[in-house]
Amino acid sequence: MSKTLSHIDPALLAQRADAIADAARELAAFGWTPATSSNFSMRLADDLAAITISGRDKGRLGRDDIMVVDMDGKAVGSDSRPSAETGLHTQVYKRFPEANVVLHTHSRTQSVASRLFAKEGLIRLEGWELQKAISGFSTHESVLEIPVFPNTQYMPELEARVDAWIDSGKPLYAYLINGHGIYTWGRDMPETRRHLEALEFLLGCELDLRRLSP
Numbered sequence: 001m002s003k004t005l006s007h008i009d010p011a012l013l014a015q016r017a018d019a020i021a022d023a024a025r026e027l028a029a030f031g032w033t034p035a036t037s038s039n040f041s042m043r044l045a046d047d048l049a050a051i052t053i054s055g056r057d058k059g060r061l062g063r064d065d066i067m068v069v070d071m072d073g074k075a076v077g078s079d080s081r082p083s084a085e086t087g088l089h090t091q092v093y094k095r096f097p098e099a100n101v102v103l104h105t106h107s108r109t110q111s112v113a114s115r116l117f118a119k120e121g122l123i124r125l126e127g128w129e130l131q132k133a134i135s136g137f138s139t140h141e142s143v144l145e146i147p148v149f150p151n152t153q154y155m156p157e158l159e160a161r162v163d164a165w166i167d168s169g170k171p172l173y174a175y176l177i178n179g180h181g182i183y184t185w186g187r188d189m190p191e192t193r194r195h196l197e198a199l200e201f202l203l204g205c206e207l208d209l210r211r212l213s214p
């Protein structure tokens, strides 16, 4: 524990922790956070974020289940262990300065879709009205590509794949990890919730299409 929380307004931290807990409770009720999986974060400052502590039941989070990390994913003002995937959250904050919220869930639809599309390395969404729920999309005629990265327990490997996608100049709104779940982000909690719910719906539609197509 190197840094302290001295430059963070306790009221701001409490407000962010409550927002994370509220969102987590609702997403858990959808069944998208089974068996203590999933993790959620919000930016607190340029160099700090609030994130869920590893291993907690996401349907029952309180303020004590949220901790602060710096942008290297190191705990600040706490001896708790942040989520194992903290580096993927701080990467979003570092690469997308406008992002203030990151939501990562493990729904059944996200997990199955990630397996089905892993070979192609991406899911190409086209022709769905709900693509317009993703900020920057104004028509169903656009193409929304969601990459599927191989799963690994070694986060720097995943971070390198995400960096490579961004550095190639392709837009990135969300990504799936094979057999694992989805990451998406936004400027605030409502926008990020909208992205996550739209993507869950769109992935479900793609799975149904494959199920029903001859």
Ligand SMILES: [Zn+2]
Binding pocket: 037, 038, 039, 085, 104, 106, 180, 181
């Ligand atoms: Zn995960």
